[in-house]
Amino acid sequence: MPPASREKTRPSVFWPLAAIAAPLIALLFKLEIHGAEKLPREGAYVLAPNHYSEADPLAVALAVWKAGRAPRFMAKxxxxxxxxxxxxxxxxxMVPVARASSAASARxxxxxxxxxxxxxxxxxxxxxxxxxxxxxxxxxxxxxGAVRLALADDIPVIPMAxxxxxxxxxxxxxxxxxxxRRRVRVLFGDPVDLTAYQAEGPPVNLAGATDKVMADIADLLAQLRGEPAPAERWNPADHGQKETGRLEP
Structure with a gap:
């Protein structure tokens, strides 16, 4: 593992929380972490993982902590x-996010x-x-939400599967x-290349930038699963499903 960042080594509330939570999570998951050096040692970043289980935030949080950073999520x-x-x-x-108007959400x-x-x-x-x-x-x-947050201040987006x-x-x-201790494999990727979208100037093609992020996540997951990812992303609207659940900025 790469060396821990200052935010992890500096005394904080994460220390007692990690002392309690990390061993408990490790009883459930035996993490195999690859590419931890891709997570920036210092400074801001947006980590974009895949999401397929109500329990996977526990694995993601532990992986980020083991990779040397303090895990912080968007929360309602x-x-x-x-x-x-x-x-x-x-x-x-943790970062609060609320349902709001377009103007309030942008702010x-x-x-x-x-x-x-x-x-x-x-x-x-x-x-x-x-x-x-x-x-x-x-x-x-x-x-x-992830690319809007990143592009607002040129923050790197790190894909993760x-x-x-x-x-x-x-x-x-x-x-x-x-x-x-079920085996869980984690793979961090290189920062998503969004320069083409940043160069466009406003209005930015947020949908296109998001598709790029999702493609990079799917490619990482394909490596872990040893099989090709679908050529197109599943769209709930095309299958009569509502997109409800976790809020985004």
Missing amino acids: ESLFRVPVLGSVLRATG QTLETSETLVRLGRGVIVYPEGTLTREPDLWPMRGKT HWGVQQVMPRYGKLKLWPL
């Missing part, structure tokens, strides 16, 4: 108002991006916005505790 703004939980979310620097994206750069923090954003609906658990069509969490908790299924 309403969660910050829950007693105790809200205090923990604020103390760990919030810009403020969040500026904060990440100023504090040198990363954030984990699921670009699909919710669990994939793709029947074989491949990444589906992405939403634009993981595979194996479904053995512990299938999509919309029940938790399977036995056997312990």
Whole structure:
């Protein structure tokens, strides 16, 4: 593993949380992490993983911690108002996101991006916005939140794929505790090349940039699965499904 960043080695609330959570998560998942050096040691970044199980944020968080950075997610703004939980979310620097008008959403994206750069923090954003609906658990069509956040202040987008969490908790299924330490492989990729979209100037082709991010995630997952990814992303709207679930900026 590469050396830890200053934000991980500096005393913080993450230390006691990791001391409790990391061993418990490690009982469920035996992580095999590849490409950890692709995650920036310092400074802001947007990490974009695939999402196919309600339990995979645990694996993603542990992988980021082991890779040397403090894991911070986008979280619904309403969660910050829950007693105790809200205090923990604020103390760990999680990023609130709310349902809002287009203007308010754009303002919030810009403020969040500026904060990440100023504090040198990363954030984990699921670009699909919710669990994939793709029947074989491949990444589906992405939403634009991750690239909007990154392009607002020239923050690198790091694609990430993981595979194996479904053995512990299938999509919309029940938790399977036995056997312990199921194998989960994690692969970090190179920063997504979005220069073509940045060079366009406003208005940026956010959909095109998002497709590029999703393609890079799918390519990483194909390496882990040892099979080619579908040529086209699954679109829930084409199959009469609603896209509900996790909010995005």
